Amino acid sequence: MNFEQTDFYTQAILSMAALVGLTSFLMLGQGRLLRLIFVFALQGLLLTLTTTLAAYSLDNPHLYISAVLTLVLKVLFVPWMLRREVLLMNMHRDVQALANKTTVMLGGASLMVFSYYVLHPIVQTTSPVMLNALAVSLSVVLLGMLLMISHRQAVAHVVGFMSIENGLFFAAIVATKGMPMVVELGIAFDVLVAAVLFGIFFLHIRTSIDSLDVDLLNRLHETDDAKPDASAIATGVEL
Amino acid sequence: MIAAYLVLLIPLLGIVLFAVAGHKTDMGKTNVWLNAVCLLATLWLAINVLNQGTLLSANKAFLVDAFNVYLIVLTAFVGLTTSIFSAPYMAHEQALGKLSAKRLKLYYTMYQGFMLAMYLVLTTNNMGIMWVAMEGATLATVLLVSLYRTPESIEAAWKYFILCGVGIAQALFGTILLYYAAVQIGDGENAMLWSVLYENAAQLNPEILEIAFVFLLIGYGTKIGLVPLHNWLPDAHSEGPTPMSAVLSGLLLNDALYAVVRNKMLVDGASHNNMAGYLMMGFGLLSFLVGALFLHRQKDIKRLFSYSSIEHMGMMTFAFGMGGAMATFAALLHMTVHSLTKSAIFVTVGHAAQMAGTQRIDKIRGLIKTQPRVGWGLLIGTLAIAGFPPFGVFTSEFLVLLATMHNYPWLAPLVLLGIGIAFAGLFRHIQPMVYGEKPEGQQPVKANLWPVIIHLGLVLWLGLAIPGFLAQWFSQATLLISGSTPL
Numbered sequence: 001m002n003f004e005q006t007d008f009y010t011q012a013i014l015s016m017a018a019l020v021g022l023t024s025f026l027m028l029g030q031g032r033l034l035r036l037i038f039v040f041a042l043q044g045l046l047l048t049l050t051t052t053l054a055a056y057s058l059d060n061p062h063l064y065i066s067a068v069l070t071l072v073l074k075v076l077f078v079p080w081m082l083r084r085e086v087l088l089m090n091m092h093r094d095v096q097a098l099a100n101k102t103t104v105m106l107g108g109a110s111l112m113v114f115s116y117y118v119l120h121p122i123v124q125t126t127s128p129v130m131l132n133a134l135a136v137s138l139s140v141v142l143l144g145m146l147l148m149i150s151h152r153q154a155v156a157h158v159v160g161f162m163s164i165e166n167g168l169f170f171a172a173i174v175a176t177k178g179m180p181m182v183v184e185l186g187i188a189f190d191v192l193v194a195a196v197l198f199g200i201f202f203l204h205i206r207t208s209i210d211s212l213d214v215d216l217l218n219r220l221h222e223t224d225d226a227k228p229d230a231s232a233i234a235t236g237v238e239l
Numbered sequence: 240m241i242a243a244y245l246v247l248l249i250p251l252l253g254i255v256l257f258a259v260a261g262h263k264t265d266m267g268k269t270n271v272w273l274n275a276v277c278l279l280a281t282l283w284l285a286i287n288v289l290n291q292g293t294l295l296s297a298n299k300a301f302l303v304d305a306f307n308v309y310l311i312v313l314t315a316f317v318g319l320t321t322s323i324f325s326a327p328y329m330a331h332e333q334a335l336g337k338l339s340a341k342r343l344k345l346y347y348t349m350y351q352g353f354m355l356a357m358y359l360v361l362t363t364n365n366m367g368i369m370w371v372a373m374e375g376a377t378l379a380t381v382l383l384v385s386l387y388r389t390p391e392s393i394e395a396a397w398k399y400f401i402l403c404g405v406g407i408a409q410a411l412f413g414t415i416l417l418y419y420a421a422v423q424i425g426d427g428e429n430a431m432l433w434s435v436l437y438e439n440a441a442q443l444n445p446e447i448l449e450i451a452f453v454f455l456l457i458g459y460g461t462k463i464g465l466v467p468l469h470n471w472l473p474d475a476h477s478e479g480p481t482p483m484s485a486v487l488s489g490l491l492l493n494d495a496l497y498a499v500v501r502n503k504m505l506v507d508g509a510s511h512n513n514m515a516g517y518l519m520m521g522f523g524l525l526s527f528l529v530g531a532l533f534l535h536r537q538k539d540i541k542r543l544f545s546y547s548s549i550e551h552m553g554m555m556t557f558a559f560g561m562g563g564a565m566a567t568f569a570a571l572l573h574m575t576v577h578s579l580t581k582s583a584i585f586v587t588v589g590h591a592a593q594m595a596g597t598q599r600i601d602k603i604r605g606l607i608k609t610q611p612r613v614g615w616g617l618l619i620g621t622l623a624i625a626g627f628p629p630f631g632v633f634t635s636e637f638l639v640l641l642a643t644m645h646n647y648p649w650l651a652p653l654v655l656l657g658i659g660i661a662f663a664g665l666f667r668h669i670q671p672m673v674y675g676e677k678p679e680g681q682q683p684v685k686a687n688l689w690p691v692i693i694h695l696g697l698v699l700w701l702g703l704a705i706p707g708f709l710a711q712w713f714s715q716a717t718l719l720i721s722g723s724t725p726l
Contacts, residue, residue, distance in 0.1 A: 183367030217394040
């Protein structure tokens with residue numbers, strides 16, 4: 001593929017894809033929660049820019065609505081909510097050392113290669129630009145999962161979850177020039193409800209285990225040792 | 240088509256009603272009435288489909304054909320009977336002090352929200368909306384799993400939320416790829432409609448569709464509870480209120496499988512190497528066997544039956560994957576009888592757990608002596624789910640086995656083995672619970688067992704004779720899915 005021969009829009013989309021991929025890697029290696037949230041907001045901003053760009057060059061007005069939705073949800077509302085939570089729990093001073101940062105980063109790199117490998121068959125029928133865009137989207141999805149696996153804080157899990165949504169959204173914008181409006185509104189609604197639910201959950205987890213460390217969520221498992229009886233706890237009866 | 244809109248509007252009305260004025264009414268009764276009216280609307284819809292064949296709404300947003308119409312009626316029916324069970328059950332939980340009036344309001348609001356999401360998954364013609372509604376079903380039920388606010392229930396709800404959320408995101412990626420393949424051949428706005436995709440399936444790019452199906456299967460498969468992705472299911476079923484377990488097992492899992500099969504029909508139309516079928520067979524058989532084995536280790540009665548759900552969903556996925564007229568027919572029948580039986584079982588399990596004051600299997604004893612109807616209900620329900628003749632589950636499992644012997648004889652021993660292991664796993668736990676002396680101080684609870692009797696009666700009826708119109712729907716749906724007819 002020769003870059004000089006492609007039009008401005010394609011070049012811009014490719015740079016955006018690269019930047020979105022980069023933010024995913026930045027999040028993966030981040031030990032401080034506030035910075036993690038900041039990078040996540042940055043990724044949302046890149047997504048907004050991509051959507052606006054697509055709306056402008058494809059002359060597709062409904063994409064402007066998606067851009068506004070992304071801006072409000074992913075750049076403002078969710079980061080604000082998460083930041084508030086971190087400050088409330090006084091977690092912003094904790095540096096969470098990743099146990100095996102090198103392995104995680106290498107794992108992230110191989111996930112990116114894997115995404116290209118998985119989507120390679122479609123290059124025969126479409127342009128290489130599409131391959132790049134879709135592969136980056138898929139790797140953002142997979143990197144989001146890796147983020148959730150490697151970090152132990154509930155806040156980081158939410159960031160991973162939302163960044164998976166970002167990857168999907170990027171694919172929808174770039175590959176298919178945006179989905180039908182009704183579907184996009186539906187997805188935005190789901191993301192909004194999910195964000196609100198996460199907020200409610202933080203409250204519950206905080207009040208029940210007094211921490212947002214998901215390692216403490218380990219009561220339910222398949223081993224045979226006696227599990228405290230749920231209904232007995234609820235009614236306060238000793239077994 | 241008015242009936243279809245009505246089916247969607249009634250639960251929407253219910254949400255608003257409970258959210259705004261829930262505390263002023265007898266919510267349990269209102270919930271029953273809403274679901275009863277909804278069932279009438281679905282029956283009207285069913286009669287329309289019976290007389291006119293496939294219905295497509297004017298703006299092509301909704302599609303009702305032989306495949307989804309019986310699932311819609313089933314959803315409304317299980318929704319109604321569960322709401323009949325749930326009214327006294329939740330009142331009892333409130334009397335025990337486990338719930339405040341405010342949370343009860345949340346419960347009923349979300350009950351209607353869940354029903355709306357289920358109807359939307361089934362009636363929509365748009366693959367994107369199907370995804371949105373499926374995610375909506377997760378969002379509606381997640382707060383219900385943590386309704387009791389115990390540390391366990393919050394953990395279960397968190398797991399459910401994260402696992403299903405991440406899982407279903409994969410399905411969205413699959414849907415985007417599907418749409419990507421579709422816009423290459425057709426117009427943008429309509430390219431996501433299932434009816435359009437199905438007509439043009441042969442022209443869709445098979446490579447993209449195969450990749451898309453992998454993601455769709457993983458995504459919706461998380462919801463079905465296919466095995467490497469099943470971890471949320473036993474937790475969510477065991478920690479949430481029992482009526483929720485009944486509708487999750489009876490409806491949500493079915494609808495997720497429905498979404499997978501709809502997508503499989505598209506992939507089969509585009510590519511002819513049966514990749515989708517083999518994937519479903521593999522995952523299905525694995526879930527079936529692992530689910531059956533895990534039955535033996537359970538200590539919690541609701542976890543026991545959620546593993547039984549995993550096992551049965553595995554069998555249906557396997558049967559749909561195998562394709563062919565007989566297997567598909569069997570899978571459709573199995574979806575129906577499993578829903579009916581499993582929700583009936585969860586109703587009796589709920590009463591049994593309330594009687595014993597615990598969900599631990601080793602603490603639940605002497606059910607028949609304490610309250611014969613609950614004990615017998617649980618016993619007969621378990622007999623039915625384990626696949627004893629003359630119940631409907633026997634018929635469908637037998638057909639699956641027959642189809643396996645016909646198409647893949649070397650897999651038949653595994654299927655037989657799984658059925659055997661599951662039977663033993665269920666009965667080693669059930670026998671001491673229903674028979675034996677009752678513990679001191681165990682009192683009967685106020686229970687309405689009509690839902691159980693009606694469900695099990697229907698399952699028995701389906702085992703003895705399938706009514707003509709239902710058989711006709713099943714064979715039409717089979718024709719639609721597998722391309723050939725069993726009758």
